Amino acid sequence: MNSIIYVGMDVHKNTYSLCAVSDATGEILAETKITADSDLIAKFIENARDLSGNPEAQVKTGYEAGCLGYSLYWELAARGIECVILAPSTMQKPAKNKVLKNDRRDARNIATNLANNSYKSVYVPDHEDVKTKEYIRMMGCFKTQLKRIKQQINAFLLRLGLRYPGNSRWIPAHLKWMNGLELEPEFREILDEYLSEYDSLSERIERFKGRLEEMAQKERYKEKVEQLRCLKGIDTASAMTIHVETSDFSRFPNAAAYSSYCGLTPAENSSGEKNNRLNITKMGNSMIRKTLIEAAQVLVRGTIGKKGKKVKAKQKGQDVKVIDYADKAVERLQKKYHHMIYRNVNRNIVITAIARELACFIWGIETGHIS
Template identity: 25%
Template sequence: MESRVTALPKLFIGIDIHKRSWKIHCSTDLFAGKSFTMPPEPDKLYAYVQKHFPDYQVTTAYEAGCCGYSAHRSFEAYGWKSLVVNPADIHRKGKERYTKTDRIDAQLISRELKDGRLDSIIIPNIEREELRSLFRRRNELVKDLRRIKCMIKMQLLYFGIKVPEEFDNDHWSHAFRHWVDSQQFNYPTARETMASKMRNFRFIDKELRDVSNQLRAYCRKHFKKDYYLLRSVPGIGGIVAVGILSELGDLRRFNNLKHLAGYVGLAPGLYESGATSKSLGMNPRCHRLIRSYFVEAAWQAIRTDPVIQGYYRKHLGKDVKKIIVKVAHKLLSRTLAVVKTETPYEIGVIA
């Protein structure tokens, strides 16, 4: 009786990616596999597979990290199935939690891949990825601006210069900037110290404004419909709308509110055992930046939307932090509904 191959043999490649080298572990559905090190070049891995595992159905996986998605896109171009996984999703048994090497990491990825226990994170297309890079650059500038402001005020305090009461706040008006420039010192070295910090401040401030304007203009042009749908939701301004579009992508990809809230981190954890049941608060696994944006947007929504304000007042007397998270969750629900139904939000309408 003639035997025939009815299915392609499968190859599972776990990769521990670093800048200078890759640790590779190859295993098949029949044997445990082999580990080796190679240069960080997808073409060389492809040549190795073609030489030693021709006609295999190849699946690769590596951890999401600083090396981005270029390797993933190369693997998919070869016709392979490729996964980029969250490191927290890779299960470690017993002593594996206390032993970490690149070789072990590659073996664990290959093992989990072979057992079918890995799911890929969502890979953005190149346009979204590059938009996200500019949005994250803006957040770096926000941190830099906050840092240089603190440095300038610290320097004034160090020199014993008291900031006038009308300027002692977070808003740096042009009058306050001129006041700092006009300060007199005994020696030119101190004056140059303040002048240098003010030049740094003005550069970062201008850069932040320019990047913010470019982000808003790009989204108005290329994601016009979703941008203005998001802007219709109370509390969501131009930058928050840009953040949602760049970091979350198309909200229509989320099946329901539970899926989206879990991704953002506004779904509470739950502990239940026997008669004991308690909430664990917000999940630490979250998108921290977008979660913070929705919490800030919730405070604005309370001031502008009477329905959300009524929901907030209904919970008055409880922990304020817990209340605002509830409001942020409701705001997230309405944001998802606005995008999925493609209907602008109407202030005061009960959904």
């Protein structure tokens, strides 16, 4: 049986710190710091093999998930070099790291985790999913900018002592009110510039949504996205976000594992007879978690068990089993919401609980567990 050399890589934009560890002895074979170049990694691996005395030794490399995304993984895979991306939250880290931390020690720690198998690897989606994921995240960035410009407009008008008399903001009546305000020329110019930016961002986001609708019609996405849309609160954009960001639902053995991946399960700090539940872990994919929270906000509205025209339209043409499953899920979650609110549970906690269970129902649709 060939020995294995584990190469830990602490990667940054311009430099990589490398550390090679032998599985046979646990000794450090080589350490170095190089410029960000996969050719130099390949040379380092050959040198580590020579130092181990076994030129045919297997090599396993790894780096923490971070700024490089999957790019280095693909570069090394193209060279036939085995590579894994380590989830930082799952790695074992020495207590000394809190007082003494540098790139060399980080590379050593990554190599040690590889050798001890004390980590969980990040799932690497295929290239098509990555392209779609990046498009969705780009749209998310523009949504964040739109939210910020809304806040800036509201703050500007409040500083002028102007308050909108209606209830709902950013509807045609609210926009008409702002455009009709009589202000001093300088203030009017400022507000017009803000509104111009608001209109520009709104138009671009609508264009992005249209493009995403086209992507959702691809064969690889269409069936599951349309099934997810049977759930109240899930539209095409949120269905695509959840489906693409997760990529492969079969890697989760059960619904609880998926909700944990979304970071929606509560943390725990218990000892002896004391059981202390904390806030949610917020580990895993933040995009999915945010989307589920937003979907839960919509799902709990309305009368329990009553479907609106929009939901009926989305369910048209779908499998009866999927529709029944989605309706039962929504009714259960709405009842749970009202029950927890009646018990005076904080609404944010309630919405998070609804989002956590919604993730479980989504896992059921994606994996076919709808009986």
